[in-house]
Amino acid sequence: NLQDKLEGAFKVLKGQGSITEINVAETMKEIRKALLDADVNYKTAKTFTDEVKQKALGQNVLTTVSPGQLLTKIMNDELTALMGGSVEELNIKASPTVILIAGLNGAGKTTFTGKLALFLKSQKGKKPLLVAGDVYRPAAIDQLEVLAGQVGAEVYTNRESTNPVAIALEGIAHGKKNGNNVIIIDTAGRLTLDDALMDEIAEVKKATQPQEILFVVDAMTGQDAVNTAKVFNDRLDFTGVVLTKLDGDTRGGAALSIKSVVNKPIKFVGTGEKMDALDVFYPDRMASRILGMGDVISLVERAQQQFDEKEAAALQKKIRKNKFDFNDFLSQIQQIKKMGNIKDLMGMIPGVGKMMKNIDIDDNAFKGIESIIQSMSPFERENPDSINQSRRNRIAKGSGNDIAEVNKLIKQFEDMRKMMKQFSDPSAMAKMQKMMK
Numbered sequence: 189n190l191q192d193k194l195e196g197a198f199k200v201l202k203g204q205g206s207i208t209e210i211n212v213a214e215t216m217k218e219i220r221k222a223l224l225d226a227d228v229n230y231k232t233a234k235t236f237t238d239e240v241k242q243k244a245l246g247q248n249v250l251t252t253v254s255p256g257q258l259l260t261k262i263m264n265d266e267l268t269a270l271m272g273g274s275v276e277e278l279n280i281k282a283s284p285t286v287i288l289i290a291g292l293n294g295a296g297k298t299t300f301t302g303k304l305a306l307f308l309k310s311q312k313g314k315k316p317l318l319v320a321g322d323v324y325r326p327a328a329i330d331q332l333e334v335l336a337g338q339v340g341a342e343v344y345t346n347r348e349s350t351n352p353v354a355i356a357l358e359g360i361a362h363g364k365k366n367g368n369n370v371i372i373i374d375t376a377g378r379l380t381l382d383d384a385l386m387d388e389i390a391e392v393k394k395a396t397q398p399q400e401i402l403f404v405v406d407a408m409t410g411q412d413a414v415n416t417a418k419v420f421n422d423r424l425d426f427t428g429v430v431l432t433k434l435d436g437d438t439r440g441g442a443a444l445s446i447k448s449v450v451n452k453p454i455k456f457v458g459t460g461e462k463m464d465a466l467d468v469f470y471p472d473r474m475a476s477r478i479l480g481m482g483d484v485i486s487l488v489e490r491a492q493q494q495f496d497e498k499e500a501a502a503l504q505k506k507i508r509k510n511k512f513d514f515n516d517f518l519s520q521i522q523q524i525k526k527m528g529n530i531k532d533l534m535g536m537i538p539g540v541g542k543m544m545k546n547i548d549i550d551d552n553a554f555k556g557i558e559s560i561i562q563s564m565s566p567f568e569r570e571n572p573d574s575i576n577q578s579r580r581n582r583i584a585k586g587s588g589n590d591i592a593e594v595n596k597l598i599k600q601f602e603d604m605r606k607m608m609k610q611f612s613d614p615s616a617m618a619k620m621q622k623m624m625k
């Protein structure tokens with residue numbers, strides 16, 4: 189499944205120090221496949237992976253987290269942005285606001301009409317009226333009446349008429365008289381796209397001048413959903429999309445494709461047959477769903493965190509006992525080097541990282557530091573206080589460094605140790621962390 193595929197894709201990157209042209213290309217290929225499986229159309233998937241790749245390579249230098257984690261974040265951000273970035277509110281300021289519902293048969297229009305009424309009723313001062321505009325199926329009128337009853341909304345029907353434009357206008361007139369400030373017009377669909385349907389709904393649009401035209405589409409129809417969206421948008425220039433039936437195991441890739449093909453915001457998602465199974469569309473949540481990697485993200489984060497916490501706890505214990513030695517120092521440096529840029533890493537080691545902020549070490553400086561520490565004997569590393577002048581001379585010679593460099597490092601180490609000791613008191617730590625936020 190998709191999850192496995194993405195995990196496979198990330199495995200390629202696991203354990204690699206940086207994102208390179210080669211490993212990112214391999215991963216992107218896997219991700220593109222996964223996106224196609226999730227109903228994202230080819231062009232969108234290709235554009236997306238190309239952009240992510242570009243960004244990933246660009247960020248190479250600043251990487252502090254694992255490449256997989258960085259890539260996950262870039263992908264999530266990019267997907268979120270592609271789907272509009274933020275929540276798109278319904279435009280319901282006008283009184284009355286007319287909302288026209290359009291889409292194919294079975295997409296979930298009538299169901300959504302009921303759901304929307306319930307959603308609006310929960311907003312202050314909104315009094316929706318449902319208009320039964322599906323003149324071809326008497327059962328559709330019954331269905332709307334039942335749903336209206338369930339959600340406690342008013343409904344306008346005219347079983348005598350077969351003219352959807354007339355019914356829509358009657359409905360609006362009725363709503364105005366009746367004090368309804370949002371009028372939702374349910375319409376008829378067709379089994380497939382045809383011109384007569386398009387003409388009809390275009391006429392209803394022209395006559396009613398709706399503030400919102402919501403195109404309802406079944407997320408399970410995958411690629412067809414995209415084509416349908418395009419045809420409806422070309423004709424109606426709708427204002428938003430409602431993606432239904434996301435409660436199934438569909439990945440919702442249609443959301444990404446539709447947005448990128450028609451460039452209209454997705455405003456709601458339907459997640460079940462019940463009237464309260466409606467969600468406002470959150471691009472970031474859909475991004476996680478499409479990638480199916482909510483789990484992957486938390487996995488990576490948990491692994492990272494566990495590592496940090498264990499390491500930090502052990503370290504803090506040592507610091508408190510003033511036992512922080514050159515071995516710890518060396519392993520910290522090696523840790524930092526393994527993970528990437530030092531400045532960005534500061535926040536990652538709780539407590540310690542923040543203290544090290546004050547100590548200016550650049551990546552190149554590590555080489556000298558490492559060579560000095562490596563020239564220390566195990567005894568010296570564990571007992572920094574033992575390193576007297578003659579030992580310093582020997583270390584300088586052995587590591588090929590100037591004695592001044594050795595003195596500088598030991599001084600830095602001692603300063604750091606002092607500072608750590610000072611802040612290892614838990615209440616002082618809490619204060620510090622508050623200050624740094």
Ligand code: GDP
Nearest residue numbers: 293294295296297298299432433458459460461
């Ligand atoms: P319409 O022809 O576009 O008006 O579609 P309907 O509103 O009559 O819905 C068609 C079928 O899809 C009905 O059985 C609904 O209960 C079902 N349906 C609509 N929205 C959802 C949804 O979000 N999830 C699920 N599982 N079923 C839905």
Ligand code: MG
Nearest residue numbers: 297298322328
């Ligand atoms: Mg219907």
